[in-house]
Structures are given as structure tokens and as C-alpha cells.
Amino acid sequence: MKRRILIVDDEPNIRETIGDILKDTGYEVVLAKDGEEACKVVGKEDFDTIILDVMLPGKGGLEVLEYIHQEFPIIPVIIISGHGNIKMAVEAMRKGAYDFMEKPPSIERILATVRNAINYKNLLLENMSLKSAANVAPTFVGKSPVISQILSSLPQIAQSDASVLITGENGTGKEVIARLIHFHSRRRYLPFVGVNCAAIPETLIESELFGYEKGAFTGANKQKKGKFEQAHRGTLFLDEVGDLSLPAQAKVLRVLQENEFERVGGNELVKVDVRIIAATNQNLQEKIQKGEFREDLYYRLNVLPLHLPPLRERREDIPELVEFFLEEERERTKRNLSITKDALNFLASQPWKGNVRELKNFIQRLAILCPDETITLKQVQQQLFPTTQNLLQEEMKTLSLKEAKREFERQLILDRLAQFHMNIAKTAESLDIERTYLYRKMKELDIMEEE
Numbered sequence: 478m479k480r481r482i483l484i485v486d487d488e489p490n491i492r493e494t495i496g497d498i499l500k501d502t503g504y505e506v507v508l509a510k511d512g513e514e515a516c517k518v519v520g521k522e523d524f525d526t527i528i529l530d531v532m533l534p535g536k537g538g539l540e541v542l543e544y545i546h547q548e549f550p551i552i553p554v555i556i557i558s559g560h561g562n563i564k565m566a567v568e569a570m571r572k573g574a575y576d577f578m579e580k581p582p583s584i585e586r587i588l589a590t591v592r593n594a595i596n597y598k599n600l601l602l603e604n605m606s607l608k609s610a611a612n613v614a615p616t617f618v619g620k621s622p623v624i625s626q627i628l629s630s631l632p633q634i635a636q637s638d639a640s641v642l643i644t645g646e647n648g649t650g651k652e653v654i655a656r657l658i659h660f661h662s663r664r665r666y667l668p669f670v671g672v673n674c675a676a677i678p679e680t681l682i683e684s685e686l687f688g689y690e691k692g693a694f695t696g697a698n699k700q701k702k703g704k705f706e707q708a709h710r711g712t713l714f715l716d717e718v719g720d721l722s723l724p725a726q727a728k729v730l731r732v733l734q735e736n737e738f739e740r741v742g743g744n745e746l747v748k749v750d751v752r753i754i755a756a757t758n759q760n761l762q763e764k765i766q767k768g769e770f771r772e773d774l775y776y777r778l779n780v781l782p783l784h785l786p787p788l789r790e791r792r793e794d795i796p797e798l799v800e801f802f803l804e805e806e807r808e809r810t811k812r813n814l815s816i817t818k819d820a821l822n823f824l825a826s827q828p829w830k831g832n833v834r835e836l837k838n839f840i841q842r843l844a845i846l847c848p849d850e851t852i853t854l855k856q857v858q859q860q861l862f863p864t865t866q867n868l869l870q871e872e873m874k875t876l877s878l879k880e881a882k883r884e885f886e887r888q889l890i891l892d893r894l895a896q897f898h899m900n901i902a903k904t905a906e907s908l909d910i911e912r913t914y915l916y917r918k919m920k921e922l923d924i925m926e927e928e
């Protein structure tokens with residue numbers, strides 16, 4: 478990624494010469510002839526450093542410096558001044574300019590000062606990020622073959638800047654993976670902005686994504702940046718992308734193609750540099766067939782596809798996930814929680830229709846509700862299924878004979894499984910039924926998932 482420098486000077490010679498030197502060294506350069514132009518351009522594009530003449534017509538250099546300092550405190554400003562304006566330059570340094578160069582600066586001086594300023598900005602960013610929780614890599618637990626394969630492909634995915642489409646049922650960990658990709662990418666110290674496209678009403682999605690200008694609609698009493706602008710130079714996570722309306726899809730496609738858009742109610746083009754990671758639990762191919770999702774957008778998003786299978790298809794990850802969530806609970810509750818082997822086996826046999834999220838919530842519930850530090854099979858079952866006792870009290874009046882019979886059978890089998898520590902042969906023997914019949918019953922009664 479090229480570093481971008483803004484040069485503000487009313488003397489064309491100076492700004493062009495410095496611009497050419499920096500361009501030849503590989504920087505991207507933007508030139509502004511006065512303070513007004515500088516303030517305008519700095520709000521639209523992101524700069525790594527600004528070289529600012531202190532003596533400008535109209536809006537003076539010191540005023541521009543103050544504005545940049547207030548609005549974009551992370552951008553270092555290098556002051557340039559003629560010999561007669563040294564006093565002003567000193568004043569600028571006092572006001573927080575990063576460095577100052579006397580006109581005409583030598584090539585070496587320009588390159589060294591710009592390089593130092595960029596390093597300084599990086600340090601600031603790093604420091605900010607070290608202080609924030611964002612610096613902690615999210616943990617994605619799992620060693621099943623499919624998860625191992627995904628995790629081993631992450632470094633390459635993170636290093637590329639191409640769009641990623643993560644598919645998978647709700648709660649399979651799509652957002653954690655998106656954060657991991659961002660964390661390992663060069664955008665790590667820049668924002669990761671998430672937007673849940675399903676949670677925003679259709680009427681608001683455009684202003685949410687693209688922002689709006691003051692006066693764009695009733696209540697818009699000042700300009701607001703949208704998610705694309707907030708994510709500038711970072712990553713934008715479009716969660717539930719399948720829920721975007723067709724007009725919003727058209728707008729998103731345009732940003733992906735042209736890297737620019739207009740805020741709602743505005744006609745100025747805003748340039749952005751964002752990496753898109755999208756996620757969905759829907760079958761986008763099917764939505765394309767039905768005319769509900771744009772095929773061209775699908776291909777733009779699906780450059781690097783990642784599929785997270787449901788938890789029931791990677792049950793071998795469950796013990797490690799349970800241990801991970803228990804550890805979180807140990808820390809939180811300061812209790813030395815553990816779980817028995819048969820309880821763990823039982824958890825691994827459950828359907829977990831809400832995937833890892835449901836499992837995590839369940840472990841949190843166990844940690845709160847279990848009186849003992851060792852979580853047993855009995856306690857797991859009590860929390861996972863309402864007991865016949867409760868049902869008898871609460872719902873007996875409304876259950877049909879068939880439902881009551883089913884509930885009784887279910888509870889009996891669960892109790893007996895607990896008694897024999899999930900040993901199927903012994904449980905079947907004690908119930909005087911065949912093992913295969915017990916399996917069939919467990920599936921029929923939703924105690925065990927159909928394969």
C-alpha cells in the first residue's frame with residue numbers, strides 16, 4: 478500500500494518540486510494550493526503525513542494546523558517556512574507540528590523528515606492499538622480436520638486484500654473468523670467495523686452504510702459518516718449480507734468496483750479503501766436463482782470463500798470448546814469448575830442447533846446454576862431438558878396422551894443414561910430393550926442427533 482502525503486503550499490514551484498521528489502521515491506502525493514483546499518481534501522482522503530507551508534493566503538498555516546490537529550490528531554504535520562517566517566514556524570511547533578523544514582529543503586532532508594513522520598504515525602497507531610482490547614487476537618478453538626484446514630489457510634487469506642465470503646449457520650463462529658483475518662492482516666491497527674445487515678431496517682441501511690449529509694432528511698442536523706467511511710483503510714464486516722435489499726446491493730457493488738460513493742443527500746464523491754469480509758447463513762446461489770441477490774455482487778464478495786460447518790458435523794471440537802468456555806467461567810466466577818467425562822460425552826452428542834453460541838451460553842448457564850464445582854451428567858441433563866416433574870406441574874393440563882407418553886419416555890431414558898454414565902449397552906439392558914432400539918428411541922426423542 479502506497480503511503481499518501483499531502484503538500485500544501487501556495488508557491489507552485491515548491492509544492493511541485495517536493496511532490497516530484499516524493500513521487501519518485503514511491504509515495505502517493507496530493508497537492509493543495511491553499512488552506513481551504515487542504516482542509517477539504519484532508520476530510521476526504523486519509524494521509525500519512527502533511528507538509529504544510531506556514532505562510533498561506535486566506536486561511537493561514539497555523540489555522541490549518543489547528544484544524545488538522547483537532548480533527549485528525551494522528552496525522553503528523555511537517556511545517557515548511559521561509560527564512561523570514563521562522564517565528565511562525567516556532568509557534569507551529571509549539572502548537573504540535575511534528576517537525577519543521579526551512580525553504581528550500583534538500584532532497585535528503587525531505588525524505589528523512591517524511592520517513593520519520595510516517596514511523597512516528599505508525600508508533601502512535603501501534604500504541605493506541607496496544608492500549609485497546611483490539612490488540613488481543615481472538616481465539617478460534619477447534620482441531621477437527623475441517624477447522625484445522627481453515628485455520629491453516631488464514632495467514633494467506635489475511636495477507637491478501639481480496640474480499641472474503643464466510644458461509645455457515647448462525648453461531649458457527651463467522652464473526653470470530655472475520656476478526657482473526659483482520660487481526661493478521663496489514664490493516665490490523667486500523668478499524669474493524671461490523672454491520673449486521675439484517676438488523677437495520679431497509680429504510681436506514683443506505684445512510685448506515687454510506688452516511689449522510691447535513692439536511693439530507695428530517696433530523697439530519699449534521700453530517701454523519703457511514704460504516705464504509707468509518708472502516709476506511711481497515712476492514713468492513715458485512716454480517717448477514719444475504720439480507721441486503723436489492724437497491725443497497727447495487728450501491729455496495731458500486732463501492733466495491735469503484736472504491737467511491739456519495740453520502741445520502743450529497744453529490745460529492747467520497748473515496749475509501751476498505752477490505753470487505755461478508756458473512757451469511759443463507760444460500761446465496763438459491764437467492765440468485767430467485768432474483769433476490771445480485772450475481773455480480775456475489776462474485777465480487779466470493780473471491781475467497783470460507784465455509785464453517787455446523788457444530789454437529791465437527792463434534793470432535795466440542796470437548797475443547799467446552800474446556801475453553803469453562804476456563805472463561807473459571808476466571809469470571811473464580812470457581813474451580815470442572816466437568817465429568819460422561820457429562821462431556823453427553824454434551825458432545827447433542828444437536829446444538831444454535832452451534833457454538835448455544836454451547837457457550839449453555840456452559841455459562843451451568844457455571845451459574847450448578848451448586849457444585851464439578852458439573853455432572855445429571856446437572857447437564859437437568860439444565861438441558863425440562864423435567865417431567867416441571868412438566869407435570871406446568872403443562873400436564875394441556876398435553877395430549879401422545880405428548881405425555883413421549884415426555885415420560887424421554888425423561889426415563891435420560892435418567893437411565895445418567896445412571897449408567899452414558900453407557901448405551903448397560904442402559905439398554907436395564908430398560909430391557911435392544912441397543913439398536915435404544916439408539917432409535919434416542920434419535921426419535923431428540924436425545925441424540927440423527928446422523
Ligand SMILES: Nc1ncnc2c1ncn2[C@@H]1O[C@H](COP(=O)(O)OP(=O)(O)OP(=O)(O)O)[C@@H](O)[C@H]1O
Nearest residue numbers: 616617618619646647648649650651652653833834
Ligand atoms: N471456534 C470457536 N472458538 C471460540 N469461540 C467461538 C468459536 N466459534 C464461535 N465462538 C463464540 O460463539 C459465539 C458466536 O460466534 P459468532 O458470533 O462468531 O458466530 P456467527 O457465525 O457470526 O453467528 P451469526 O451468524 O449469528 O452472526 C461468540 O461468542 C464466539 O466468541
